[in-house]
Amino acid sequence: MTTDIRDIPEAHVDRALDLHYLVFHDSAGAATRKRQHELLRNCERVGAYDGEEIIGFTAAHRLGLSVPGGELPAAELDFVSVAPTHRRRGVLTAMLGELWRRCAADRRPLACLWASEDAIYGRFGFGPATEAYSVEIDSSRPLDLRITPDRRPLRLLGPEDAVPVIAPLYEASRARRGGRLARDEAWWRRSVLAQDDDDDDDDGPARIVVLGDRGAPAAGYVVYRVGEKGIVTVQELEAADAPAAAALWNYLASIDLTRKVRAWAVAADDPLLLFAADRDQVRVTGQWPALWLRLVDVAEALTARSWAAPVDLVLEVRDATLPANAGRFRLTADPSGATYEPADAPADLALDVRELAACYLGGTPLRRLVRAGLVEERTPGAARLLDAALETEYLPFTGEDY
Template identity: 85%
Template sequence: MSTDIRDIPEAHVDRALDLAYLAFHEKTGDATRKRHREALLRCERVGAYDDGEIVGFAAAHRLGLSVPGGELPVAELDFVSVAPTHRRRGVLTGMMAGMWRRCAADGRPLACLWASEDAIYGRFGFAPATEAYSVEIDTTRPLGLRITPDRRPLRLLAPADAVGVLAPLYEAGRARRGGRLSRDEAWWRRALLSGDEDGDDGKDGPSRIVVLGDKGAPAAGYVVYRVGEKGVVTVGEMEAPDAPAAAALWSYLAAIDLTRKVRAWAVAPDDPLLHFAADRDQVRVTGRLPALWLRLVDVARALTARSWAVPADLVLEVRDAALPANAGRFRLTADPSGATYEPSGDPADLALDVRELAACYLGGVPLRRLVRAGLAEERTPGAARSLDAALETEYLPFAGDDF
């Protein structure tokens, strides 16, 4: 391959965007392009050049990812694209290798992305570590509930006033669940609270923000949504720390006048709505999708930085074709006070690829399922169940950012 992998300077950002739009068959207007350009100026940008032309492009946002017990730096990959003329020539492999070098230099033990094509990213060590459900509520009749909603008042909030109210609730949610990305004020205004842009289909109204709780008091929950011309309420994001707060917000959405349906494209699999709804014919799960794909770039740091539910003492034999430093046999000794992960010459209790370790890292995918699927090998009976118990979390990991 004659391509040269190097950083993309600011002067080439528009050329990189042109390649991304070509690869994803996208047509965007000026406002969307401006938003993308501003985001890329704050990112790391890796490009593949062939005779001076950009034929591959990948960006990485520098963010934090909530993991059980804390947060770790993560490279959030975006705009990953290869020119159709240069597919299957090692361009993406070269760019990924460049990203791993940057992660090592900057001390980022994790990388993540939303996969446009699932078949691509497994070979680079990524695995879906969170799952999301799509939910639809028939609101032609009142939403039946088995619990009493939170009785505090609901109020509409102007986007200009929203960040200071919503951000603390979001951060509290990140502390409860793994898989959630850090946000700054620019993210809130650009991605969640923005109004209509060119490129929209013109059928949805502007974002609306409703907060649960008295004015002047800490908010007890929020929802961001839009209403389409066909009477469909589309939920962008909801944050509710408990079931009564969630019930109040879902009830509000279901009771909006001149609407007939509520759709949420991504809710956590353990969302309480799926249990406190009185009629599951009225509240239906319409889809399941692998959401955030995770890559353990530095396995040792990732494992020793997260919390552990119960003690475990296991030898793991890890395969990692792309990052040999992760490969080998290691003893994981963990308990609620912390963990160590050291090279070991002892026989392995479990053998698995780094992508299977990434799948179960946040506590959302039990390793024993991967053993039953033939994707990991249990060499000591009970070892997979022991690791699952140690990885378990109170709340399932969840990612609702389609960045």
């Protein structure tokens, strides 16, 4: 089979969406499809064609991704689909190869995605770089807290007024945590605060509640929806500190005519899990890898992030997909910066690029991967040294299923 890899023109976007719905056994109402069509108009679209039939499709958003100490350009992969009639024929490999070429040309050292099947993306060099918890609160009784919630007033905002008020809090979170996507106003309105009216959407419209005095910087916000069964679904909650977070969680648990609060994704170090007085009332219902990361250019990625402690080690990196990343390299880093150069010296650590991606944002201790047999520690103590250098004050977190 001859596969032609080329851009998907705007005239073929609806055909690409049809393929995506077929592959994921999904359908979309008019509002959702319209929003996804608009989303695809504003990103890269790579297609695999068999003649004039689209048999593969992937999109890549051009957004910055927060990393320790700053932000890097990234390709955020989305809508990755291969027709069921053309599986196991190298279609996905060919599309990703085209994306790697584009990343190199545009100096985007990172790529990321939400993995529909974990087993697929590891072989392409992706590793799970952020972790999330799903949380459920029994709100049939008042929320029992160990700290006093912030007493400042709460107010409801409409989507048209919300972005200037809540965006600074999100940006502050991006400065603290790796793994968070950059947002412009269009992304906020289209992907975060969208007011779907599809018949298959039973969670109601997005509601935005802000903590803080009118005219003053907000101390926190929450975006949530309330379904017909009395379940409050939390889409996103950001707070300047623990008392502000407590005020927002307390509000969510006290909404009339509701019985449960569900947050599909909170950070593994979210303070709610500590200041909740009754862990039978606030339960972790799931723990799962969230954003998968690919270091497309290992040298650029490592030298661009910040480092918590000095380290001087030789890494032997395997990368079957992008050979330029493979080999032995000396990583020398400290809080002032880093270098990463080819080396002839024996390796202190040997690892695949997917394991390096898993550790890159500071969320996965390398020592855990050594114990799992996925990283070879050739110099005793080398993994602990690299862990100390990679450490971050806050765990990385991605709560946005783009």
